[in-house]
Amino acid sequence: MTAFDELMAFQRDTSALGQIAGRLGWDQETVMPRGAAPQRAEEMAAIEAVLHARRADPRVAEWLDQAAPQDEVGKAQLREIRRAYDRAVKVPADLATAIARITSAAQGTWAQARADEDVSAFLPVLEEVVSLKRQEGEALAQGGDVYDAMVEDYEPYTTGAQIAAIFDEMRPRLVALRAAVLDRPEPAALSGSFDELIQMQLAQKLAITFGYDLNNGRVDKAVHPFSSGSGLDVRITTRTSETDPFNCFYSTIHEVGHAAYEQGIDRDYLLTPLGRGVSMGVHESQSRIYENQLGRSRAFTGWLFDQMKVAFGDFGIADADAFYATVNRVHNGYIRTEADEVQYNLHIMLRFDLERALMAGDLQVNELEAAWNDRFKADFGYAVDKPSNGCLQDVHWSVGLFGYFPTYSLGNVYAGCLYQALRAAVPGLDDQLADGDTSGATAWLREHVQQHGGLYAPREIIRRASGIEPGPEPLLGYLEQKFSAIYGL
Structure with missing residues (x-):
């Protein structure tokens, strides 16, 4: 040898x-x-x-x-x-x-x-x-820089200062869009009770619809949804709420995005450094594009509306257009994983600044709850009501994942770049999604991103797939166009 x-x-x-x-x-x-x-x-x-x-x-x-x-x-x-x-x-x-x-x-x-x-x-x-x-x-x-060293574990070749610059570019337009949207009438929310066993059955159907291979995976329940494993054994979890089936369905689609990445990697890379996702930012690009640009699109939500009517009967939403608005409803809330696309990145920016301060020693652990509550009130305009909606809501810090949070927003930025290229490459995408067929989109992502695993550096794989230098403009343009149409801005 x-x-x-x-x-x-x-x-x-x-x-x-x-x-x-x-x-x-x-x-x-x-x-x-x-x-x-x-x-x-x-x-x-x-x-x-x-x-x-x-x-x-x-x-x-x-x-x-x-x-x-x-x-x-x-x-x-x-x-x-x-x-x-x-x-x-x-x-x-x-x-x-x-x-x-x-x-x-x-x-x-x-x-x-x-x-x-x-x-x-x-x-x-x-x-x-x-x-x-x-x-x-x-x-x-x-x-x-201590925080830079920690980010390297999750997003190689990226620094805290580079992330902060991206966030500084994104924040003003996100805040302006949120203010404009929240000034408009809010679409109806779901109400009523949704059997949790039926939720899990439909979640499994959604997983398969988005290409998750159950011969090499499984769907279970956990307090905090996650994806685990690579290669031939890739498992996901979701969670249910009797009053909020979207939590279950979109957590499932999100985690399937992660799992599809791992299942899509070239099998020749199995159990090697290239046999896993190259970074958490690229990983998030897959989960977020599955969940949002595809799963929350007008085309796919029309199909999901019909599936929910079959599963639950009449659940109080009049038609597919109203359902699309409900799925994409921008509203006040505390929980990052339940946040709408407009406000999600603002939740990440809060966590990024706090954990960066913790690692620098500028913020002490016994000051964390007050710092979180003060920052949340300043950013969102209302007070945290209980710890599980505040600094106790995420598992990440308990398991030592400092430097992980900003990769969620980097994933959104990367997803914006990929979606722009995907729409150009798959002109019949909306017709496919309206039939519950994600294969055109998922095949493109597998070919241009997933199969490569860790072969290329994070920004390089996005550049190769999208044809542009990764940046927030495609994401911001997509958000402004989508929510301006929904809210009549």
């Missing part, structure tokens, strides 16, 4: 162990007994210790020095292995293990505190998470 062959064989075993760790995380959020949390924390810490040792194994450096890739794919494999190795050797093994242990335990503490509306019960463990993540960021940054 050549050095390259030995390195790739070693990497496949490391990737397989990483998939096992991911499966433990999926189990923890879906079916694990609540009382198993302390043991699961030790299990996660143990497997992280093994993974860290492999990622930082000195043999990796030797193989990297000796490996001679023969093609573009081989060069990309080495690029990603080297990037991961350079990061792994900077983080002490005991710190990586401690982070795995505390974040596993913190997830259960967060879930209980959220259920109890008790921020004080969560703050001590969050303090530990933040402290350990700062140490990790400092080790990775080596004198540079």
Whole structure:
């Protein structure tokens, strides 16, 4: 075997162990007994210790020095292995293990505190998470910006300052559009009761409609919807509310976007660094374009309206046009995952600024709730009513995902670029969506984005697919055009 062959064989075993760790995380959020949390924390810490040792194994450096890739794919494999190795050797093994242990335990503490509306019960463990993540960021940054080092885990080759510049460009137009829309009469909201078992049945149908392969996946319920895994085992979760079936349906479509990306990657990349999504921003571009540009379009909502009438009977919405307005209703609300397209990115900007301040030490954990509430009131014009609608609503900080939040809005920006190209490439798109046929859109996304996995850097894959330099203009233009039409602006 050549050095390259030995390195790739070693990497496949490391990737397989990483998939096992991911499966433990999926189990923890879906079916694990609540009382198993302390043991699961030790299990996660143990497997992280093994993974860290492999990622930082000195043999990796030797193989990297000796490996001679023969093609573009081989060069990309080495690029990603080297990037991961350079990061792994900077983080002490005991710190990586401690982070795995505390974040596993913190997830259960967060879930209980959220259920109890008790921020004080969560703050001590969050303090530990933040402290350990700062140490990790400092080790990775080596004198540079701590938050930049954390963003690198989720959106390689991007800095906090670059993200802030994009957000500064987006904010004025989003705020102006929101003000104009909220000044108009609000479309009717759904009312009544929607059987949760029927919701899950229709959610499964939606998953299949958007191309999710259930031979290599499954749909379960969790407190916070997510997608897990890659390659041949890609699982999603959703959630139900008796009074809000849209929460279930659009969470499902969103997570299918993530899962379709992982299922669509070239199988030759299985269990290699290229065999997963290249970044969370590109990942979000898939989930957001599935959920919003496709799933909330006038064409597709017409089909969904008919499906809901079959499933639930008359549910109080007069026709497909009224249903389209209801699906895209802009309204006050606290929850990021339930936010409309106009306001969603404003929720992300709030979190981005707060977590950046936490990592810089400019904001202390015991100040977080007040800072969140003050910022929310300033941005949205009304007060947070309870912690589960405020700083306890998201799981991310409990599991140490600092630097993750801004990738949601980067995903929206990327989706705007992709959708502009998609519409030009698939001229019959609306007719297809009106028949509940997403294959034209999903096939284009698979060909131009998904199959490549980690072959290209994040911005490069968007540039290749869309033909333009990634930026917020296509997204902002799409939002202004769509909501001006709905609200008669």
